[in-house]
Amino acid sequence: MRVTVRVSWYKDDDLIPSDDEDFRQTFDSVTQTARLDISGTYLDDAGLYTCTVCTTDHRHEASITAHLVVNG
Numbered sequence: 001m002r003v004t005v006r007v008s009w010y011k012d013d014d015l016i017p018s019d020d021e022d023f024r025q026t027f028d029s030v031t032q033t034a035r036l037d038i039s040g041t042y043l044d045d046a047g048l049y050t051c052t053v054c055t056t057d058h059r060h061e062a063s064i065t066a067h068l069v070v071n072g
Helices: none
Strands: 005-011 023-028 033-038 047-055 061-068
Touching: 005 023, 005 033, 033 047
Parallel strands: none
Antiparallel strands: 005 047, 023 033, 047 061
């Protein structure tokens, strides 16, 4: 059975769709690095961002959060 990694990004507990044009999501399987790029930052982009990573066999899971502050 091949195990893959599923990466999900959330803003204030709301899932950010992977096809959202304003939030580009990438995952480098070699370095095991997940990245969220925000194109243009607006005041309503401020909030708590969470990245959750889970293997498809559900044996490993991890999360990290970051608070984004946007100054107007």
